[in-house]
Amino acid sequence: MNKDQVKGVAEKAKGKVNEVIGRATGDTKQEVKGDVQQAIGEVQKKYGDAKEAIKKQAKKAH
Template identity: 40%
Template sequence: MNEDQFEGKWERMKGSVREHLGRLNDDDVAEVQGRRERLLAKIQEKYGDTKEAAEDKLKEFERNF
């Protein structure tokens, strides 16, 4: 999913993000503001992942959304 698609679907995805990525809290999700790169950074921060591992988590979420 590219940045524009991600931003366009963000309102519908917010709840699913919290379910799929349980370490993210409401404040984390609010900070993302529909920006894919911000979500990647939050995943890295909360899970202690490399950028590649965070990207894999996000791609898995996008496939299942």
């Protein structure tokens, strides 16, 4: 697991917390912030996944 994958998962987790707190307190702004954080985290994780896949393919080629 590379740093982008770790950061992505962490950002998704923070986003989920913000979403749940926002929903529980009726704070739409915080809920939306959580949704955005989750989306950003997912993109970062997928970027990390792609880097790992490329790295594995490069190792297979050699």
